[in-house]
Amino acid sequence: MIYEIAGLKVEMEPRFGRLTRQCQAYLSSGKPVMTVKPDPVDEVRAGMDRYPEEEREYICCSAAFCRGIIGQGRFFLHASAVVYEGAAYLFSGPSGTGKSTHTALWRELFPQSYILNDDKPVIWPEKGKISAWGTPFSGRTDLQVNRGVPVKGICFLKQGRENRIRPVTGAEALALLLNNTWRPRSNPGMSRLLDMMEQVVTETHVYELCCTEDPEAARLSYTVMKGA
Numbered sequence: 001m002i003y004e005i006a007g008l009k010v011e012m013e014p015r016f017g018r019l020t021r022q023c024q025a026y027l028s029s030g031k032p033v034m035t036v037k038p039d040p041v042d043e044v045r046a047g048m049d050r051y052p053e054e055e056r057e058y059i060c061c062s063a064a065f066c067r068g069i070i071g072q073g074r075f076f077l078h079a080s081a082v083v084y085e086g087a088a089y090l091f092s093g094p095s096g097t098g099k100s101t102h103t104a105l106w107r108e109l110f111p112q113s114y115i116l117n118d119d120k121p122v123i124w125p126e127k128g129k130i131s132a133w134g135t136p137f138s139g140r141t142d143l144q145v146n147r148g149v150p151v152k153g154i155c156f157l158k159q160g161r162e163n164r165i166r167p168v169t170g171a172e173a174l175a176l177l178l179n180n181t182w183r184p185r186s187n188p189g190m191s192r193l194l195d196m197m198e199q200v201v202t203e204t205h206v207y208e209l210c211c212t213e214d215p216e217a218a219r220l221s222y223t224v225m226k227g228a
Contacts, residue, residue, distance in 0.1 A: 004028035005065070006122040006133035007148065008072055011035040012061060016054035019061060022136040025146045034068045036061050062120065062137040066182045070189050074124045074133075075196055077154070078180040081121040081132050082106045083145075084113035087152035088132040089225055090121060091209075092180045097157045098213065100141070105218035118143035123151070125199040153205045153225035156180070160210035163217045165224050173206040174198065 003010045003026040011032035014020040038060035051059070066076045079092035080099040084106065091099045099118075106113050119139025121132045130151045138144040155165070156176045168176065177197045184190045200206075207225065211217035 002028050002030060002032055003136075004030075005135055005146075006069065006074055006124060008069065008074070009033050010065070012037065014057065014061075016057050018054050019058045019136065022058075022138065022142055022144070026136055033072060036064045036068060039064055058137075063182075065135070065137065066120065067184070069122060070182075070184055070193055073126075073192075073196065074122050075181055075193055076120045076122050076135070076137075077177065078119065079121055079154070080118045081116040081134075081149075082113050083116050083149050084110050084222070085226075086149070087226075088116055088121075088149040089152055089221070090123075090132060090154045091157055091221075092154065092176070093157040094180070097159060098211070099157060100139075101213055102157060102209075102211065102218060102221070105213075105215050106222065109215055109218050109222070114145065115143040116145050116147065116149060123196075123200060124148065125196045125203075128203075130200055130204050151200075151204050153207060154200070155207040155209050155221055155225065158208065158210045160212065162210070163212055163214070163220050164210045165207050165220055168206050168208050170201065173201045176206070176208070177201070 005026050009030050009032045079090040080103040081088050081090045082103040091102050117134045117138050118141045120135055120137040124131050131148045132151050133148045134145040209221050
């Protein structure tokens with residue numbers, strides 16, 4: 001089967017229901033530029049024997065896709081991406097920091113907003129433009145849309161007792177991006193990833209948000225990121 005994901009023609013042959021369902025909106029045709037299939041090494045490395053086959057297929061295809069797109073001038077960010085007023089706002093951080101909780105607050109505050117992808121949006125840095133794209137790989141949820149949207153800002157979350165947001169730049173922003181994506185083991189792959197990230201850091205506003213689970217945290221992040 002041929003799918004178009006983040007502007008790429010991708011060959012993939014899902015065997016089980018979950019991946020088949022979540023890929024349905026990406027069905028396409030044409031000549032693929034990359035092939036995605038489960039890698040047995042991923043299953044061994046992650047100790048996936050305890051997972052059902054359907055889940056193993058989903059996780060391993062996700063990993064193969066995230067590796068493959070580096071060579072196509074894109075990378076994924078472990079984030080929840082919310083779209084409002086035609087712009088994408090990405091909220092990233094380690095598991096458990098409340099990415100999905102924060103974007104859920106956006107959806108409550110701004111009913112016209114929607115989730116582009118709740119776990120693995122793709123970032124595509126082009127000349128003079130940074131866009132975020134939905135993918136079938138959306139973590140525990142099925143919140144994802146097959147669409148590309150200009151990125152307004154990227155925000156890294158920290159849990160706290162009060163809501164504070166600050167801009168981060170340069171090496172600090174680059175380190176935050178690197179800590180929340182897949183890092184190639186080869187020097188050429190890492191060099192390409194760093195080049196893309198440097199463009200993102202240069203052309204996109206990056207923030208760190210220390211926040212509670214109060215709706216005011218979402219209001220603060222929107223006000224600051226939109227006004228940049």
